[in-house]
Amino acid sequence: MAELEGAGKLVVAISSRALFDLDDSHAVFESQGLRAYSEYQIEHENDVLKPGQAFAMVNKLLRINTLLGRRCVEVILLSRNSADTGLRVFNSINHYGLDITRAAFTGGESPFRYIAPFNSQLFLSTYAEDVGRALENGVAAATLLSAGGAPEVSSQxxxxxxxxxxxxxxxxxxxxxxxxxxxxxxxxxxxxxxxxxxxxxxxxxxxxxxxxxxxxxxxxxxxxxxxxxxxxxxxxxxxxxxxxxxxxxxxxxxxxxxxxxxxxxxxxxxxxxxxxxxxxxxxxxxxxxxxxxxxxxxx
Incomplete structure (x- = not known):
């Protein structure tokens, strides 16, 4: 894969629950635990996830690369899933044609420690604890309040x-x-x-x-x-x-x-x-x- 051009690239890190609507599987985790959650994700790994709260923003960010003819924006996936349960997330990324190729799956632990190595300038998550740690370390970060998809009103x-x-x-x-x-x-x-x-x-x-x-x-x-x-x-x-x-x-x-x-x-x-x-x-x-x-x- 070609590297991003220029030192001024914009790198945004985003959690899987901010990018996609994972309410159903998260409800399984909350009510039945990690094993049931893992089984649910594997069973449904070919079911495409619906867009989440930040999907429209990410889609528009990645279009900028097409408009400029070079990859000056990168979106990184930081997820508490394991690589195994995260396969559904990447299948959905591929379904929507999102140019997201780098990711960290941390198996239930906070992905915070990978924000800096990826040189991320913005971190969006549904986990307030991870967001707070990012802010404490000088990274712009916010907790998205809902996993519901926001409609794309315009291309801007x-x-x-x-x-x-x-x-x-x-x-x-x-x-x-x-x-x-x-x-x-x-x-x-x-x-x-x-x-x-x-x-x-x-x-x-x-x-x-x-x-x-x-x-x-x-x-x-x-x-x-x-x-x-x-x-x-x-x-x-x-x-x-x-x-x-x-x-x-x-x-x-x-x-x-x-x-x-x-x-x-x-x-x-x-x-x-x-x-x-x-x-x-x-x-x-x-x-x-x-x-x-x-x-x-x-x-």
Whole structure:
């Protein structure tokens, strides 16, 4: 197999339960144990799995290689299955024509330790423990809340990000939690010209922008949006921070505390990342949502 070209490739690691709907087999595991689960997977290994929550995102990511004529994106499968029970997963990958060739099957143990050797910049899983360990080690990661498949509304890949504790550090959110909205607004106004520190998804956003720059204006298959509860005047620091980083966001929604779900639906997000579980639960009724268990809201 030809190696990926260039040092700037984007590598995404994903669990099998995030990629495919494995609810039926997981229910067998929960109710009857590992042996029954293994027998069930082997018995059904030629039954194609339905798409899971992240399937549309993965499919669109891999299309970028076709559009650019080179493999600048790679998706790695990290699974708690064994290679034996994981055969059903690879059969389904082949059925859908997904260009996924590298994988780690860890036989029930956490696959976390293989994220770094694969040089992954994003890890998506349904196991919160694995996601937390990835974040602790500097990898952008999120727990997908549902294994249900998200429909492909368009061919364009659309990411949406919360700001504080996701793209940015939680320094401002800490003030809000400790001292309230008035103190938060005062602090952000006074610090408007001081860029925020980066959060766990800063480098992933930069990697996406590097891919976006490969395409002519108006023809990019990737779109990004900031969807934040902030409002004026706290918006200024966010805008100036992104400018200081040299990063462009295609759309910015400053909602002033309004529910994010309908806005994400209108935007057509393939996946939305937020540090607050309540926001993710609300968003998941409309789009795929990834909980980022990072920052003061998760302490």
């Amino acid at each position: 890949l659309r990411f949406a990000f919360d700001g504080d504790a996701v793209l940015f550090s939680d320094e401002a959110e800490r003030i809000y939690k400790a001292e309230g909205l008035k103190a938060f607004a005062k602090s952000e106004k006074e610090s408007a010209k001081k860029p925020l520190e980066g959060g766990p998804f800063r480098h992933f956003l930069s990697a996406l922008q590097s891919l976006q720059k490969e395409f002519p204006e108006g023809e990019c298959p990737i779109r990004t949006a900031l969807v934040t509860a902030r409002s004026a005047p706290a918006h200024e620091r966010v805008i100036l921070t992104l400018r200081a980083w040299g990063v462009r966001i295609d759309e910015s929604l400053f909602l002033g505390g309004m529910d994010k779900g309908l806005f994400l639906k209108a935007y057509g997000a393939d996946v939305f990342f937020d540090d607050q579980r309540s926001h993710c639960d609300s968003a998941s009724a409309h789009v795929a949502a990834g909980h980022v268990p990072h920052g003061v809201a998760n302490q």
